[in-house]
Amino acid sequence: MNTDVTHDPALTSWVESANAADTDFPIQNLPYGRFRRKASGEGWRIGVAIGDEVLDLKRVHDDIPWSDALQALLRPLADGDLNAFMEQPSSQRRALRQMLSQALRSDSPLQEVLSPCLVAQSDIEMSVPCRIGDYTDFYTGIHHATAVGKLFRPDNPLLPNYKWVPIGYHGRASSIGVSGQQFRRPQGQTKAPDAEVPSFGPTRRLDYELELAMFVASPNKLGEPIGMAEAEEHVFGLGLFNDWSARDIQSWEYQPLGPFLSKNFASTVSPWIVTMEALEPFRSPFQRPEGDPQPLPYLDSATNREQGEIDVTLEVWLQTQAMRDAGTSPHRLSQSSFRDAYWTVAQLIAHHTVNGCNLQSGDLLGSGTLSGPAPEQAGSLLELTQGGKQAIALPNGEKRTFLEDGDTVILRGFCERKGARRIGFGECSGTVLKAG
Ligand code: CA
Secondary structure (H helix, E strand, O other): OOOOHHHOOOOOEOOHHHHOOOOOOOOOOOOEEEEEEOOOOOOOEEEEEEOOEEEEHHHHHHHOOOOHHHHHHHHHHHOOOHHHHHOOOHHHHHHHHHHHHHHHEOOOOOHHHHHHHEEEHHHEEEOOOOOOOOEEEEOOEHHHHHHHHHHHOOOOOOOOOOOOOOOEEEOOOOOEEEOOEEEEOOEEEEOOOOOOOOEEEEOOOEEOOEEEEEEEOOOOOOOOOOOHHHHHHHEEEEEEEEOOEEHHHHHHHOOOOOOOOOOOOOEEEOOOEEEOOOOHHHEEOOOOOOOOOOOOHHHOOHHHHHHOEEOOEEEEEEEOHHHHHOOOOOEEEEEEEHHHEOOOHHHHHHHHHOOOOOOOOOOEEEOOOOOOOOHHHOOOHHHHOOOOOOOEEOOOOOEEOOOOOOOEEEEEEEEOOOOOOOEEEEEEEEEEEOOO
8 A cells, every 4th residue: 555644543633623533534634625715706726625624725825935846736726726736747746745734733833824724614615626628427336237237137137248348428527516516307308118209398217326536637648548557647536426317318318329318417526536645545455256257458457456446435315305394414325335346446547548538637537326235235216216116215204216306415425444544525415406
């Protein structure tokens, strides 16, 4: 593992809330996001989450006389341009992590000058963390692929390509919004199996998909594939991602070219990007189950076998309008882990570029729905309700097959391991509004 002093679980911060056992943002995390103070009229700027606060990197850059090298690293961040920082080599990203870790630790002499650079997270609003030029969605959740396949092909759920080639499609970046996103129930064309002709109207099978977002760091040139050895150098970090899906529109439109309007009306991403550096203590070996084919050589490397997987626990929570009206907390629908994905981050980068396709910094790659092996670990309602046939019961007596107007879906994620400090991803929430 590539851990260093910034991962030391004993490290504490002079920002007291960062030392709480249950915070998502201890000093070992240091995720990046784009924010502005509420009702301030100021431009978007980049910050780092620490406990309940954000370190405003524009003020850090403007107010403190750093070395020339650190000033240069901070400049794009001070300008609110996370993409320009994401393009830097990982050695530069590590250098800034070291600096921030030293500056925020309990014994730092910089506490006095940095304190005015903090702003409470309750006093800010956030945007998508970077400029997302392109968005690709993969299908790495083998338990999701199997469960969904079973609904249509009980005897042969997985198509023959699944264990050989990472399946994906090109999505649409323009409709990706940040946590807190609200969107109208989409309308579209659907056809019930027993209907002769399709009908038009609001989707009746609106679903969420529990996914992780991978953000591309440095780009590759068109025509120059990224090999497994360099793949993770091109990844900046991970966030939570909800790929909202209209199942009835999807089932009518998806053949023969794949999802289209059933997926591109809204997708929600969490505001904080947890860097690949912060995730180092949570790596695990990549292993294929007994009897499964080994990856082709271009998707294989010793490093990937030793530590290709990342153990991120993921959760879906639901708060209905009735729960909100009654002041009831959200209810957890499921829990799963990124470790159960069939392909690793490095394999997705290598595969995406093997034909020469060029990735750009800020591009978002979705993992696909991450369901666990047990039925209750499903990352979508399609699976939890057996294709809408078995409603799930909520603690207040409400039932759901698919989402209703006023429902808020909240994704959460965190990494926990013995010998490491727990880090979290914050929240990715979105709310369904009545069709317009
Ligand atoms: Ca998806």
